[in-house]
Amino acid sequence: MTNGFVPPAVTIMAATSRLIDLQHPRGANVYIPAPGPKGGTYTGIALLVLDILHNLERERGTGYVTITELYGFVRQLASDVLLEDLEYVLLSLSKEREICYSTPDEETCTLNYGYVRDKTKIVDLADSRAQVRITDTASLFLRICENEISWLYDESDAHKIITALDNNKFGDIPTICRNISLDLAKKARELTDLIEHPTREEQGAILVADGPAINENLKKTKETIQSALRIILEQSTMDAFNQWAGRAKAGFELGNLQTELEVLLQTAEVVSRRFIEFLDIAQQRKDIVPSYHQFLDMAERLVFRCDSGSVQRLEHLMRGVMPADIPTRWFDPSLVPGTIDLYDLLDNPEEDAPPKSFNVTDSESPAVKHFMSFIEKNREAIYERLESGPMPFSEFLTSTDFVLAEDDTALDFLGVYVSPHALDSPEPSTQRIIVGFPQREFRMKNDGSLIISSDPLIMLEKQGV
Amino acid sequence: MIPYEQGLTHAALLQYRVITDNPQGRHLKKREAEAARLLSRASEGERLDFDNFLAAQGLAVKTYDGINFGIMPNPKCCNQIHVLHRCRGERLALFFDQGWFIEAMKDQRFKGGKAEIVIWFARLWLTLQYFFYNKIARHPQQISHYDKALVFTEHFTEVVKKGIEDMGNTGRPEGEVGAMWDVLWDDNVKIDTWISKFMRVMLKAGVIEETGVKDEYRQSLSAAVDMALNSDYDLTYLMPPDDLKDMDNRSYMLITGAPMPVRAQETEGRDASDQ
Numbered sequence: 001m002t003n004g005f006v007p008p009a010v011t012i013m014a015a016t017s018r019l020i021d022l023q024h025p026r027g028a029n030v031y032i033p034a035p036g037p038k039g040g041t042y043t044g045i046a047l048l049v050l051d052i053l054h055n056l057e058r059e060r061g062t063g064y065v066t067i068t069e070l071y072g073f074v075r076q077l078a079s080d081v082l083l084e085d086l087e088y089v090l091l092s093l094s095k096e097r098e099i100c101y102s103t104p105d106e107e108t109c110t111l112n113y114g115y116v117r118d119k120t121k122i123v124d125l126a127d128s129r130a131q132v133r134i135t136d137t138a139s140l141f142l143r144i145c146e147n148e149i150s151w152l153y154d155e156s157d158a159h160k161i162i163t164a165l166d167n168n169k170f171g172d173i174p175t176i177c178r179n180i181s182l183d184l185a186k187k188a189r190e191l192t193d194l195i196e197h198p199t200r201e202e203q204g205a206i207l208v209a210d211g212p213a214i215n216e217n218l219k220k221t222k223e224t225i226q227s228a229l230r231i232i233l234e235q236s237t238m239d240a241f242n243q244w245a246g247r248a249k250a251g252f253e254l255g256n257l258q259t260e261l262e263v264l265l266q267t268a269e270v271v272s273r274r275f276i277e278f279l280d281i282a283q284q285r286k287d288i289v290p291s292y293h294q295f296l297d298m299a300e301r302l303v304f305r306c307d308s309g310s311v312q313r314l315e316h317l318m319r320g321v322m323p324a325d326i327p328t329r330w331f332d333p334s335l336v337p338g339t340i341d342l343y344d345l346l347d348n349p350e351e352d353a354p355p356k357s358f359n360v361t362d363s364e365s366p367a368v369k370h371f372m373s374f375i376e377k378n379r380e381a382i383y384e385r386l387e388s389g390p391m392p393f394s395e396f397l398t399s400t401d402f403v404l405a406e407d408d409t410a411l412d413f414l415g416v417y418v419s420p421h422a423l424d425s426p427e428p429s430t431q432r433i434i435v436g437f438p439q440r441e442f443r444m445k446n447d448g449s450l451i452i453s454s455d456p457l458i459m460l461e462k463q464g465v
Numbered sequence: 466m467i468p469y470e471q472g473l474t475h476a477a478l479l480q481y482r483v484i485t486d487n488p489q490g491r492h493l494k495k496r497e498a499e500a501a502r503l504l505s506r507a508s509e510g511e512r513l514d515f516d517n518f519l520a521a522q523g524l525a526v527k528t529y530d531g532i533n534f535g536i537m538p539n540p541k542c543c544n545q546i547h548v549l550h551r552c553r554g555e556r557l558a559l560f561f562d563q564g565w566f567i568e569a570m571k572d573q574r575f576k577g578g579k580a581e582i583v584i585w586f587a588r589l590w591l592t593l594q595y596f597f598y599n600k601i602a603r604h605p606q607q608i609s610h611y612d613k614a615l616v617f618t619e620h621f622t623e624v625v626k627k628g629i630e631d632m633g634n635t636g637r638p639e640g641e642v643g644a645m646w647d648v649l650w651d652d653n654v655k656i657d658t659w660i661s662k663f664m665r666v667m668l669k670a671g672v673i674e675e676t677g678v679k680d681e682y683r684q685s686l687s688a689a690v691d692m693a694l695n696s697d698y699d700l701t702y703l704m705p706p707d708d709l710k711d712m713d714n715r716s717y718m719l720i721t722g723a724p725m726p727v728r729a730q731e732t733e734g735r736d737a738s739d740q
Binding site for chain 1: 479482530532533534535536537538540551557560561562563564565566567579580583584586587588590591592594595598599604605606607608609610624628631632635638641642643644645646649670671672687688691695696700
């Protein structure tokens, strides 16, 4: 048995097989031919032969290879292949068959019928039937197969963008970008699949083994796109685009191409992040054994293991797994426990205490009056303290025994540093208070609230001394 | 996110459960794109605030890059999919009605009790999950295959009927154990009516979506995300106890939500593959 890895050539064969079966319609029934007894052997030999001939062609150029030599190469790779099987396969591959097809006609909007014969043979036997070579159709097939191992080919695809830019083929760039984007999207989905499915270890292991190369490749893809972005911004590209746009009547601007490339760059970044995530998970996966729910068995078991509490437990379970419904059409914050009902605040605004303000103006507002009366009561005590030297504001607040009326707090003193002239005594005096700001802050607690304020230095200046 | 934007996103998530600005196979819903973009472009701090706001209601939102589901990015869009789901460990806010489906399964002709509805509902729900997972050999953690999980009502009915028939042929368990058997194996039961009501409720709950083919439905993305969580937490209750002596331990794990030890899972995995 194989190890679960399907060669790209087989994938492509499988991809076209159902199309080929449409060549043999059998009335209303869908025709699915069963594989013959030696189908697997012959397919294996055919792919082997194509591969060997392709390699030989690359080494020696186009030309015939003798079947004896070919058989020698085949035996090196698979020693149990019989010569008669090889001959049968070569004969079969060298025969032409008819492939019917049809394409829609643009003018009449009906199908145009056609058939092809010469494209169907993929090896060419010499007249002697002792020599063989591959045809152009086979080369095309092998080229597609090589592209199919495409985890490592984003980079070369991305290079197409730069080639298109170099050759002023601006019209092709959106298509190339979308093709790469689609390819990356498929890969991302494949990674998601491997991440979510803990049992597909084999496929995962192949990617893990290729990890450094894929990572490097994604990195280079990003770099290529970035350099394409740089090229787009060059003056010469802009000129070439304008010329081309005038000639080709393009339906887009250079800015659109830039956006396409930027999105492609983002996509490549998402895929490389996803790949790293995959590698991370693949390394941890070894100890996880997935539990698999058999839903129909569960349903059976419920019936035959029923007891008095079963229905109640089942209801509880169903309430948990079913998405909940919202019976009300309006969402109001009061529906969520622990949040504030904004309507309550609107309805009872008088509960809010008026904010305290330290703006001292000449107006006779209650706040200013309150502040002035506080200063009046404490002026002497303040002057006494400052006699001994300058003092930081915070120390003033915490250590001075202010005379407090009923609704006063020490915080009323905060306003003083914005209007020190309020402290000047009403009688003519040689002293006045000066405030300096050394850019310090202090914090204190008062009645459960935290006060953060700047901490100016307050000092007494004696004039005329 | 200013409060208006939070409110808009919250409303869109509550109403649609899945929001994206690049939907596949359907049109954008009203203000869906706006809400999806707000969520995609929110800063980390804003997203954290929003997550906390949702967690207070027992909800959470998962964000997927569309490309990880094989969706080709659209240059004009953020290309992310946001799915609202239950936040495990947080109580669902009181304004949600979790038992709504029981009322929804009733119609004017229905004379039975709540127990009957629960038994039928659970059976049909498990059969539906069989179509979404076992039938296409998919694991509940494989969220990305949600669009391949299809159920055709005719086949669904066949499976339910066959299950009930097999159950009837096995015979009624003795005594109290047969209570559920009695409900399901009743001559007057109209299975088709139960199924059509069930499908309607599932459609309303957003567990299934219409595919455009009559009577064929697809699992919704939000249902797939929910199921990935449910299979880890809730469904363990329905799994067979492999060793009755271990019952206390299992119950304890179910309550605390601790993962099952690897050894127990291995046994279960083997059981599953034997079946």
